[in-house]
Amino acid sequence: MQHEFNNRIAAQRAILKIVNGNGWEAEDLFGLSHKAIERWVSINRLDPNSALVNLVKEAAQKLFFLANKSQEQITSEYERTSSEVSAIRDALAAELAGVNPSHF
Amino acid sequence: MRTHIYAFGSICRGDVSPGSDVDLLALVEEYEPRFDPDTYSIYSYKRIGEIWEEGNPFAWHLSLEAKLIFSSDNFDPLKLLGTPGPYRNCARDCDKFRSLFFDARKSLERAHTSKIFDLSTVFLGIRNLATCFSLGVLRQPDFSRHSALRLGERSLSIPRQSYEVLERSRILCTRGYGAKVSDEEVELASANFSLIEQWMTTLVQEAQHHAA
Numbered sequence: 001m002q003h004e005f006n007n008r009i010a011a012q013r014a015i016l017k018i019v020n021g022n023g024w025e026a027e028d029l030f031g032l033s034h035k036a037i038e039r040w041v042s043i044n045r046l047d048p049n050s051a052l053v054n055l056v057k058e059a060a061q062k063l064f065f066l067a068n069k070s071q072e073q074i075t076s077e078y079e080r081t082s083s084e085v086s087a088i089r090d091a092l093a094a095e096l097a098g099v100n101p102s103h104f
Numbered sequence: 105m106r107t108h109i110y111a112f113g114s115i116c117r118g119d120v121s122p123g124s125d126v127d128l129l130a131l132v133e134e135y136e137p138r139f140d141p142d143t144y145s146i147y148s149y150k151r152i153g154e155i156w157e158e159g160n161p162f163a164w165h166l167s168l169e170a171k172l173i174f175s176s177d178n179f180d181p182l183k184l185l186g187t188p189g190p191y192r193n194c195a196r197d198c199d200k201f202r203s204l205f206f207d208a209r210k211s212l213e214r215a216h217t218s219k220i221f222d223l224s225t226v227f228l229g230i231r232n233l234a235t236c237f238s239l240g241v242l243r244q245p246d247f248s249r250h251s252a253l254r255l256g257e258r259s260l261s262i263p264r265q266s267y268e269v270l271e272r273s274r275i276l277c278t279r280g281y282g283a284k285v286s287d288e289e290v291e292l293a294s295a296n297f298s299l300i301e302q303w304m305t306t307l308v309q310e311a312q313h314h315a316a
Contacts, residue, residue, distance in 0.1 A: 006204050009225055013211060013218065020217040027284060030220050031277030034142040039280035 008063055011085050015059045018092045019052075032060035052095050059088045106133055106149075108181055109174040116169050119248055125279055129170060131181060149181065159189035161197070161239050165247045194240025195311040201233035202304040209297055212290075219290045223273035226293075230260060230270070230300065237307045241314045258310075260303050262296040269293040 012032050020028040029040040037056060041048050062085050113127030114120055130136075130144040131152060139146050147155075155163045167188050172180045208225035211218075234252035239245040242255065249271070252260040260267070269289045275282050 006200060006207065009204060009228075010207060013207075013221060013225070016218040016221050017215060023217070028218060028220065030273075030280070031224065033278050033280065035280030036277055037280075 011089075012063050015056070015063075015085075015089055015092065018089060018096065019056060022096065029056065032056070032063055034060070052092070055088055055092050055095060059085065059092070062088065105136070105176070107131065107136075107174070107176045108172065108179075109144075110166070110170040110182065111173050112166055112170040113247075114249070116171055117248065122281070129166065152181070153185065156185045156188045158193075159191040161191060161236055161245075163188040164191060164239055164245055165235075168245065169247060191236075191240050192315075194236050195308070195315040197236040197240075198233050198304075198308045198311045201229045201236065202301075202308050204232075205229040205300065205304060209294075209301075212294060219287075220273045220285050221277055223270050223285065223290065223293055224277035226297075226300065227270040227274040229304075231274075233304055233307060234260070237311060241307075241311055258307065260300070262299050266293045266296045 015032065016029055024040075024044050026043045026045075027040060030036045037053075037060060040046070041053055046053055108131040110129040110131075111127065112129060114124045115126050128144045130139045130146045131149055132139065132146060133149065136146075152163075156167075166182055167185075170182055172182070205226055208222040208229065212222045230252045231249060234255055235245070235247055237258070238251055238255060242258075246254045248254065253267075269285055270293050272282050273285055273293075276285065
């Protein structure tokens with residue numbers, strides 16, 4: 001458990017690399033905090049209700065306490081399994097596969 | 105339902121800047137959807153008791169800094185918990201945050217995307233390692249964002265401009281605030297990674313020696 005913190009940072013990185021894999025015209029997604037996502041949606045003029053944006057928000061929710069907090073502990077009620085995060089990562093990859101990000 | 109809300113962090117130190125957020129802690133019995141996790145650090149009373157007993161750095165942070173702003177029962181549960189237990193995991197934690205830096209550096213070297221996130225993670229590793237060291241070894245805890253620059257002769261020594269790029273990356277990733285970091289700035293910050301590694305390794309070794 002002692003590297004849980006690092007593992008969750010790694011999970012966040014994996015999500016970002018998928019989202020930013022094809023590059024964005026205006027700006028990459030910098031992080032999974034609410035404010036970072038808002039900035040990315042706004043600056044790239046994405047549809048806030050698109051499947052892509054919803055998946056990113058879902059990933060953020062799963063990993064939320066690392067998105068904007070420097071501490072690692074939180075109640076067990078909020079713990080999410082890595083398989084859930086993996087499933088979202090796969091869904092994001094499928095959503096972005098072969099699609100021009102500017103279409104969102 | 106019993107609830108307590110505390111403020112902590114920069115707002116309690118008066119250390120406020122345009123990139124600062126307001127750190128709030130909510131203590132609850134169980135999951136409560138009314139508390140937005142983007143706004144609050146949310147802990148159950150059980151969990152906060154556990155981290156107090158562990159002597160976790162966050163418990164020390166709260167014990168030294170948190171200010172009660174709402175109490176549903178007129179009690180101050182953090183004050184009632186008293187002084188946290190001794191912090192015994194300093195060496196392990198310092199090593200963990202050095203690993204975080206290694207992971208971010210490797211990612212930066214291998215991939216061409218999400219570099220600002222990796223720089224942000226480097227800053228997180230630097231800050232958390234310094235904070236743990238200040239608490240566990242120096243016994244002069246510093247929970248500020250710039251704890252790495254406040255360790256006296258053990259402070260991180262890299263060019264100010266590079267440090268500021270790392271800090272800006274962290275603020276971009278967490279608060280979505282600030283000017284985008286350019287590729288040149290990524291290079292500028294990355295050029296000091298060997299100095300950062302040396303600094304981290306020195307602190308990790310000292311923490312290990314201190315624990316032995």
